[in-house]
Amino acid sequence: xxxxxxxxxxxxxxxxxxxxxxxxxxxxxxxxxxxxxxxxxxxxxxxxxxxxxxxxxxxxxxxxxxxxxxxxxxxxxxxxxxxxxxxxxxxxxxxxxxxxxxxxxxxxxxxxxxxxxxxxxxxxxxxxxxxxxxxxxxxxxxxxxxxxxxxxxxxxxxxxxxxxxxxxxxxxxxxxxxxxxxxxxxxxxxxxxxxxxxxxxxxxxxxxxxxxxxxxxxxxxxxxxxxxxxxxxxxxxxxxxxxxxxxxxxxxxxxxxxxxxxxxxxxxxxxxxxxxxxxxxxxxxxxxxxxxxxxxxxxxxxxxxxxxxxxxxxxxxxxxxxxxxxxxxxxxxxxxxxxxxxxxxxxxxxxxxxxxxxxxxxxxxxxxxxxxxxxxxxxxxxxxxxxxxxxxxxxxxxxxxxxxxxxxxxxxxxxxxxxxxxxxxxxxxxxxxxxxxxxxxxxxxxxxxxxxxxxxxxxxxx
Amino acid sequence: xxxxxxxxxxxxxxxxxxxxxxxxxxxxxxxxxxxxxxxxxxxxxxxxxxxxxxxxxxxxxxxxxxxxxxxxxxxxxxxxxxxxxxxxxxxxxxxxxxxxxxxxxxxxxxxxxxxxxxxxxxxxxxxxxxxxxxxxxxxxxxxxxxxxxxxxxxxxxxxxxxxxxxxxxxxxxxxxxxxxxxxxxxxxxxxxxxxxxxxxxxxxxxxxxxxxxxxxxxxxxxxxxxxxxxxxxxxxxxxxxxxxxxxxxxxxxxxxxxxxxxxxxxxxxxxxxxxxxxxxxxxxxxxxxxxxxxxxxxxxxxxxxxxxxxxxxxxxxxxxxxxxxxxxxxxxxxxxxxxxxxxxxxxxxxxxxxxxxxxxxxxxxxxxxxxxxxxxxxxxxxxxxxxxxxxxxxxxxxxxxxxxxxxxxxxxxxxxxxxxxxxxxxxxxxxxxxxxxxxxxxxxxxxxx
Numbered sequence: 001x002x003x004x005x006x007x008x009x010x011x012x013x014x015x016x017x018x019x020x021x022x023x024x025x026x027x028x029x030x031x032x033x034x035x036x037x038x039x040x041x042x043x044x045x046x047x048x049x050x051x052x053x054x055x056x057x058x059x060x061x062x063x064x065x066x067x068x069x070x071x072x073x074x075x076x077x078x079x080x081x082x083x084x085x086x087x088x089x090x091x092x093x094x095x096x097x098x099x100x101x102x103x104x105x106x107x108x109x110x111x112x113x114x115x116x117x118x119x120x121x122x123x124x125x126x127x128x129x130x131x132x133x134x135x136x137x138x139x140x141x142x143x144x145x146x147x148x149x150x151x152x153x154x155x156x157x158x159x160x161x162x163x164x165x166x167x168x169x170x171x172x173x174x175x176x177x178x179x180x181x182x183x184x185x186x187x188x189x190x191x192x193x194x195x196x197x198x199x200x201x202x203x204x205x206x207x208x209x210x211x212x213x214x215x216x217x218x219x220x221x222x223x224x225x226x227x228x229x230x231x232x233x234x235x236x237x238x239x240x241x242x243x244x245x246x247x248x249x250x251x252x253x254x255x256x257x258x259x260x261x262x263x264x265x266x267x268x269x270x271x272x273x274x275x276x277x278x279x280x281x282x283x284x285x286x287x288x289x290x291x292x293x294x295x296x297x298x299x300x301x302x303x304x305x306x307x308x309x310x311x312x313x314x315x316x317x318x319x320x321x322x323x324x325x326x327x328x329x330x331x332x333x334x335x336x337x338x339x340x341x342x343x344x345x346x347x348x349x350x351x352x353x354x355x356x357x358x359x360x361x362x363x364x365x366x367x368x369x370x371x372x373x374x375x376x377x378x379x380x381x382x383x384x385x386x387x388x389x390x391x392x393x394x395x396x397x398x399x400x401x402x403x404x405x406x407x408x409x410x411x412x413x414x415x416x417x418x419x420x421x422x423x424x425x426x427x428x429x430x431x432x433x434x435x436x437x438x439x440x441x442x443x444x445x446x447x448x449x450x451x452x453x454x455x456x457x458x459x460x461x462x
Numbered sequence: 463x464x465x466x467x468x469x470x471x472x473x474x475x476x477x478x479x480x481x482x483x484x485x486x487x488x489x490x491x492x493x494x495x496x497x498x499x500x501x502x503x504x505x506x507x508x509x510x511x512x513x514x515x516x517x518x519x520x521x522x523x524x525x526x527x528x529x530x531x532x533x534x535x536x537x538x539x540x541x542x543x544x545x546x547x548x549x550x551x552x553x554x555x556x557x558x559x560x561x562x563x564x565x566x567x568x569x570x571x572x573x574x575x576x577x578x579x580x581x582x583x584x585x586x587x588x589x590x591x592x593x594x595x596x597x598x599x600x601x602x603x604x605x606x607x608x609x610x611x612x613x614x615x616x617x618x619x620x621x622x623x624x625x626x627x628x629x630x631x632x633x634x635x636x637x638x639x640x641x642x643x644x645x646x647x648x649x650x651x652x653x654x655x656x657x658x659x660x661x662x663x664x665x666x667x668x669x670x671x672x673x674x675x676x677x678x679x680x681x682x683x684x685x686x687x688x689x690x691x692x693x694x695x696x697x698x699x700x701x702x703x704x705x706x707x708x709x710x711x712x713x714x715x716x717x718x719x720x721x722x723x724x725x726x727x728x729x730x731x732x733x734x735x736x737x738x739x740x741x742x743x744x745x746x747x748x749x750x751x752x753x754x755x756x757x758x759x760x761x762x763x764x765x766x767x768x769x770x771x772x773x774x775x776x777x778x779x780x781x782x783x784x785x786x787x788x789x790x791x792x793x794x795x796x797x798x799x800x801x802x803x804x805x806x807x808x809x810x811x812x813x814x815x816x817x818x819x820x821x822x823x824x825x826x827x828x829x830x831x832x833x834x835x836x837x838x839x840x841x842x843x844x845x846x847x848x849x850x851x852x853x854x855x856x857x858x859x860x861x862x863x864x865x866x867x868x869x870x871x872x873x874x875x876x877x878x879x880x881x882x883x884x885x886x887x888x889x890x891x892x893x894x895x896x897x898x899x900x901x902x903x904x905x906x907x908x909x910x911x
Contacts, residue, residue: 031796034549035717043547043798047527048538051510064506068529085505117549138719176718183720183841226869226909237708245682257498259605259640261647274619310523337510374836380605380640380649383865385833385848407837409865454685457837457846457867459907 047361112147132209186214224406224458239444271416281345288443334438346443352422464777650674683861703892807897811882
């Protein structure tokens with residue numbers, strides 16, 4: 001993407017006025033997105049992102065600069081300017097690059113860019129028809145398709161020189177059902193770090209039917225109850241509970257400066273014994289996987305919590321300096337427009353021994369959250385919230401009527417200790433996660449969990 | 463340089479048979495400074511730009527964009543726009559604006575801003591950190607202490623006669639203290655924004671951040687109940703703005719807005735008048751033209767509770783048999799055309815906030831929401847949101863409350879507003895640059911313990 005000689009020249013320029021570490025990140029990315037509304041293609045967009053980010057450290061301080069003018073003279077100029085901003089003492093540096101491209105595990109079989117758009121459109125139509133045809137109350141269906149291939153070059157003054165290619169594709173169906181003027185929505189998708197071969201193994205009609213089924217189910221839902229209840233959170237996107245309640249608080253981004261409730265708790269018990277959680281960027285072709293992180297470190301499987309004990313944080317290079325701990329291959333960023341920081345890759349709670357049926361049976365009055373929506377967290381206080389997309393009451397050990405408008409709130413510390421049962425039905429899912437280094441694909445997953453008590457924000461007095 | 467390339471791009475496009483073509487070019491310069499414990503711990507300086515290209519081919523609109531501007535990139539734009547137009551199945555009529563209409567001049571560019579001393583900008587943050595830490599011993603540290611300066615320029619030029627350009631800039635400083643007392647941790651945010659660095663107020667940021675964070679110390683959930691609600695101005699602006707999509711003509715035409723068929727009908731109480739004013743001075747979202755180059759105009763979306771208009775761009779206006787309201791939007795050069803408001807606000811009433819609170823016997827004052835992107839459905843109007851605030855009893859503000867949710871339905875809520883205060887304020891934390899006064903609502907469901 002850039003000649004080694006130029007990369008070296010830029011890194012040396014970046015250290016010319018001070019600093020003890022310099023890094024360059026070059027990104028060339030091709031995006032395609034298509035939107036189908038009520039069976040007709042309404043929008044298609046494709047384009048190319050291209051830019052270069054340069055980062056310099058001086059101790060715990062850093063400078064970041066980016067440009068999409070990759071003219072060699074401009075790059076050297078930009079690097080020098082950034083160096084001046086550090087106001088440090090210049091050091092004479094010598095850089096010997098170690099090429100490191102040995103780790104290429106996530107093989108792409110069919111490059112999505114090579115697939116004609118009409119094939120993608122046909123695929124979208126299948127999902128539309130399945131959703132629209134499910135029930136006469138379905139009156140709107142939106143199908144979104146996207147793919148991208150991102151090529152990156154990451155090199156630094158310690159001699160790292162890595163190139164990586166990340167391909168991702170995602171397919172989403174949203175359905176709106178209407179009855180007597182009231183509308184409800186359902187949304188289901190599938191994404192991965194695979195090429196177009198994903199759709200050989202994905203039943204897109206099922207995705208369409210499932211989205212429509214949720215929308216129709218929620219039409220008949222009554223408002224959720226208010227108050228504290230035992231809750232069963234099902235697998236797949238249910239993993240967003242751990243992502244919000246705990247994951248963000250284990251990122252060095254918040255831990256390094258003490259802005260996390262989990263700071264200083266390594267080796268301590270922070271969750272109930274049956275909870276084991278990992279962040280694993282190596283899962284083959286998963287949504288949040290990559291060969292290397294955005295600082296050029298090989299991704300790895302980090303055990304975050306083992307049998308309730310906090311084992312590790314997710315750490316990037318700069319925050320690692322502050323924490324005096326090594327990087328865990330967790331540095332990520334949306335694009336060259338963001339300096340990388342520690343982020344989740346694929347974050348999972350692992351299988352336990354309980355059976356889903358037993359969880360439901362153990363509850364006299366509670367909530368079953370089949371599909372969750374999104375949420376957010378304040379890492380400093382640990383307070384989180386997330387929305388239930390499809391929920392049901394549990395009454396006398398049985399799943400009964402659907403309920404709508406339920407948001408679950410709590411604090412990370414509290415909920416981790418209230419996980420009472422962990423089932424054996426692990427499945428993963430995908431989401432987009434927004435934080436200070438931008439919006440990135442993040443994998444999620446868990447088996448169904450039973451939480452002994454959680455605040456349900458409904459409308460009906462219990 | 464870019465301009466010359468555009469002429470050649472349009473020539474090549476004509477040769478490919480495109481009947482109309484448009485380029486939207488945007489360039490940003492951004493500076494971010496972060497100070498932590500007296501030192502500049504993060505400093506970001508950037509320049510970037512991108513070009514969005516759209517063409518009409520066979521009556522269909524094709525889009526493509528690029529952040530590179532070499533010959534290879536120009537070919538990519540031509541081929542992708544062509545390929546993208548070919549798969550469009552929508553039968554909506556599409557066209558480009560010819561540059562007609564009256565453009566109001568908006569002067570929101572301050573050429574002095576980038577020249578103002580960098581050392582002073584850094585010192586501002588160092589002083590701000592010191593001010594906050596000296597304010598109260600319970601303020602332990604700052605999780606954010608940043609200065610941001612952005613300069614954006616853009617132009618839109620097409621083959622139909624449009625050629626408009628715009629340049630604007632702003633600066634903002636914000637701080638988020640972390641406060642601790644008796645094992646309880648809280649955060650708060652203070653900010654100031656404008657386009658003159660020397661006009662930013664440290665004391666304003668300090669006061670707001672300290673008040674918000676310290677005020678919440680000791681907050682606890684309350685019992686679940688349905689009760690009167692006081693919604694503080696900024697919180698109301700954030701909540702309302704999260705539902706703004708319902709005014710989009712595109713959503714209405716696609717059966718995805720409950721406001722379909724409601725023009726001229728009463729959708730809210732008489733006291734609610736919603737105004738969009740793209741020409742407001744000193745506002746953050748002022749603009750002379752929209753993302754399609756159509757002149758912007760002030761308008762009322764809701765007048766005394768009656769729905770007056772949706773927000774239109776060229777395509778949806780044509781389909782709806784009206785003129786564009788100048789509300790075409792584009793997230794960036796990477797986006798396609800949608801619709802969005804510029805500066806938008808709810809007209810203030812005439813009671814003071816204190817007077818409003820004094821009329822409540824037992825209720826909850828909500829000052830902030832969390833998870834607005836997740837806990838609501840703008841199609842059904844249902845929401846269930848984590849929030850925080852204070853108990854209200856016998857007309858007085860009482861203990862802080864957190865770890866509760868408030869649930870309701872937006873369409874019902876705007877019909878159950880009882881009073882509108884005179885304290886209109888704009889919030890940058892809303893989806894749009896939205897302003898609202900504080901209000902009281904007859905009753906909503908609070909879920910706690």
